[in-house]
Amino acid sequence: MSVLSNERPIGFIDSGVGGLTVVKEAMRQLPNEEILYVGDTARCPYGPRPPKQVIEFTWQMTRFLLKKNIKMLVIACNTATAVALEEIKKSVDIPVIGVIQPGARAALKASNNSRVGVIGTLGTVKSDSYKNELQEKAPDTYVTSLACPKFVPVVESNQFASSVAKKIVSETLKPLKLENLDTLILGCTHYPLLRPIIQNVMGQQITLIDSGAETVNDVSTLLDYFNLNNYEQTNQKARTFYTTGSPKMFKDIAHEWLQIENLNVFHIDLGE
Amino acid sequence: MSVLSNERPIGFIDSGVGGLTVVKEAMRQLPNEEILYVGDTARCPYGPRPPKQVIEFTWQMTRFLLKKNIKMLVIACNTATAVALEEIKKSVDIPVIGVIQPGARAALKASNNSRVGVIGTLGTVKSDSYKNELQEKAPDTYVTSLACPKFVPVVESNQFASSVAKKIVSETLKPLKLENLDTLILGCTHYPLLRPIIQNVMGQQITLIDSGAETVNDVSTLLDYFNLNNYEQTNQKARTFYTTGSPKMFKDIAHEWLQIENLNVFHIDLGE
Incomplete structure (x- = not known):
């Protein structure tokens, strides 16, 4: 070459x-x-x-x-x-x-309790790509996925640090808080712009994986x-x-x- | 496939x-x-x-x-x-x-002051492989390399936790301590067995990169x-x-x- x-x-x-x-x-x-x-x-x-x-x-x-x-x-x-x-x-x-294989790999490396969450768009969650990737490599991994369709529009409209963003993130992620996860994959490249809010809502004990x-x-x-x-x-x-x-x-x-x-x-x- | x-x-x-x-x-x-x-x-x-x-x-x-x-x-x-x-x-x-490219990449990611040390065998140090790799990617990096020919025999003879090992590591690494490095590449896959001793000699402030x-x-x-x-x-x-x-x-x-x-x-x- x-x-x-x-x-x-x-x-x-x-x-x-x-x-x-x-x-x-x-x-x-x-x-x-x-x-x-x-x-x-x-x-x-x-x-x-x-x-x-x-x-x-x-x-x-x-x-x-x-x-x-x-x-x-x-x-x-x-x-x-x-x-x-x-x-x-x-x-x-x-x-x-x-971006999916690198994100899945990092999550498996980071998780200690093998309970991993995935947040992404409807398309990503429906495809089960993260879940398949995680469980093919480590079959004992518990994976829970949640579509967050409201996140991308908030980011694209440049409101990612607003109080509207805080409210949306907090309400959307509520079901994940009961899952005893130690690792959460930000399975959409828009989500790192919401990272401080997501970390705050999920707690400091959870490792956020930035797939990007x-x-x-x-x-x-x-x-x-x-x-x-x-x-x-x-x-x-x-x-x-x-x-x-x-x-x-x-x-x-x-x-x-x-x-x-x-x-x-x-x-x-x-x-x- | x-x-x-x-x-x-x-x-x-x-x-x-x-x-x-x-x-x-x-x-x-x-x-x-x-x-x-x-x-x-x-x-x-x-x-x-x-x-x-x-x-x-x-x-x-x-x-x-x-x-x-x-x-x-x-x-x-x-x-x-x-x-x-x-x-x-x-x-x-x-x-x-x-093992050289992954080690060099990790060192560039870890270093904040762009002063990187490399320890390895005589062959590795003579080849300048790490130095070339580091400076091709980040030309401003200061790289100092040191051959440590006594380390491998200590490991291969299963003495890597002995007082002999401590003495050899301490004497060999002395010249590196004046170099104001923040990152040191363990440029030989035997060296991680000496890692606790190397970290102790070089100080906790230095990041050791395990190329393997x-x-x-x-x-x-x-x-x-x-x-x-x-x-x-x-x-x-x-x-x-x-x-x-x-x-x-x-x-x-x-x-x-x-x-x-x-x-x-x-x-x-x-x-x-």
């Missing part, structure tokens, strides 16, 4: 801004890497959509980035990972990584394994964000969350 | 007992996996040997395990990783993992990536250890370190 090819960007895709929690961690751990991001904000949330449609949308984002010559694709969205990862991984000739942050370990491992690291230092500007929604709204959340000034955010249209 | 192939064992190779520190962590994180281990105790230490010979010995262990139909190979030895990983990885058709334990994350990631996980529960007996030295001595250390009774340890001859 030529040196030049290692300077190609890594692509990240998500239904909206949630995947930025993965990008934030990637920027910290892999500062040399160029990043391209697509957030399908206009059609977010993916959670309640039928799997067939989520697969179609995920392919649209993937094709957009493949044309830009990415060297690796990160499906930084749990809903899309659950239904589209295997198909896309088989069909393209670059490494493709999802865990995924960056996999990105790093596979960059090493396939000799794809970029050893040239990348200009900070070499991070470009595309959204199907409002660049202004996207920029506001990205700025608040990633704390980078002057983000390159562009509007794109996917599909018709 | 057939389901059957996923039940194939993972192979681990080392110059002696050091790789057991990797196996111990693998057994914890990947309890379903069958493990085959080769320790070349009779020809240990590899550290002072010329690279060409280390490559030859590493190939002998690799060929022994390939005949046993392993699905993945872990070079659980820093000296062998430094000189033989790239060649073996290119030549065989199963995933091959070394970090490697298990990579094993797990690549099992996921290549769909190679064994989802059948493995009998504890499905762990087999081969040594070119004394099975009795090997068993004693393995028992003390892994705390498993009734280890299957067999003597083998490699080379002539």
Whole structure:
């Protein structure tokens, strides 16, 4: 593989801004890497959509980035990972990584009482992807899953630190508090923006697993394994964000969350 | 890939007992996996040997395990990783993992002041593998390396908790104490057996990176990536250890370190 090819960007895709929690961690751990991001904000949330449609949308984002010559694709969205990862991984000739296996692996490592909770979108919870992954690897694990359909809209509307957010989180997670869990997987990349509230509601004794942050370990491992690291230092500007929604709204959340000034955010249209 | 192939064992190779520190962590994180281990105790230490010979010995262990139909190979030895990983990885058709990249990655993640120490065998330190890996990824990292040729013999002779060990570690590491390091890579899989002594000598403020334990994350990631996980529960007996030295001595250390009774340890001859 030529040196030049290692300077190609890594692509990240998500239904909206949630995947930025993965990008934030990637920027910290892999500062040399160029990043391209697509957030399908206009059609977010993916959670309640039928799997067939989520697969179609995920392919649209993937094709957009493949044309830009990415060297690796990160499906930084749990809903899309659950239904589209295997198909896309088989069909393209670059490494493709999802967020579910890294999250499940970290939860098994963290849990002492083998009682793990999973919160995610309706799509992710319905797919049982986390439950299957956890129980295939450690059959004795008790897994309880809860769909939190109100969380993503709160984050996408930039209200993730509001009193509305506190109320929604507190009411939604109530049933999980009786489950004696010691580990809770944030099975949606939007949820780390609600992390302080979730930790507060669930109590300090519970370990929260940020599936997105865990995924960056996999990105790093596979960059090493396939000799794809970029050893040239990348200009900070070499991070470009595309959204199907409002660049202004996207920029506001990205700025608040990633704390980078002057983000390159562009509007794109996917599909018709 | 057939389901059957996923039940194939993972192979681990080392110059002696050091790789057991990797196996111990693998057994914890990947309890379903069958493990085959080769320790070349009779020809240990590899550290002072010329690279060409280390490559030859590493190939002998690799060929022994390939005949046993392993699905993945872990070079659980820093000296062998430094000189033989790239060649073996290119030549065989199963995933091959070394211990240096995972250790370097973990050190970069852990260090706050970008001053990292590396201790290893003469071979590992001479190869500059850690230094190159660290500085390619984060050019501003200050790296100081120290060969500790007396450590491996102390471990292989099962004296790793003795007062002799304390004296040797304390004298050897003296020059590192003036370096203002916040992270120290245990760049030899034998060294975690000396970990309590090393931590005591270097002080509690320093983060020790166990390159072997970090490697298990990579094993797990690549099992996921290549769909190679064994989802059948493995009998504890499905762990087999081969040594070119004394099975009795090997068993004693393995028992003390892994705390498993009734280890299957067999003597083998490699080379002539």
